[in-house]
Amino acid sequence: MPEAWLRECHRILAPAGLLRLRVPIFGSPWHLIDPTHVRGFHPLNFDYFIEGRDLWLKYGHYYFDFAFAGGTVQIEDHNILATLQK
DSSP: OOHHHHHHHHHHSOTTOEEEEEEEBTTOHHHHHOTTOOOOBOGGGGGGGBTTSHHIIIIIHHHOSOOBSEEEEEEETTEEEEEEEO
16 A cells, blocks of 8 residues: 555645545456556555544554545446545
């Protein structure tokens, strides 16, 4: 997970601002074929960075010094669509 990139996005977002992103699912054809994709993602990766989610409660708040107040994560074809709110 590109933690440094998410930290910077969180830093520059206005309060209550939204970060919308689309990333390839790990193991999908596009993740494996496209040479610009250096990693794939699992939908639960984002739960480490959203306050109150199970993975944030267990691990995320220990490992990372920032968190999004809320968010949604959806699967669409071979992509993950995430909306994270500061």
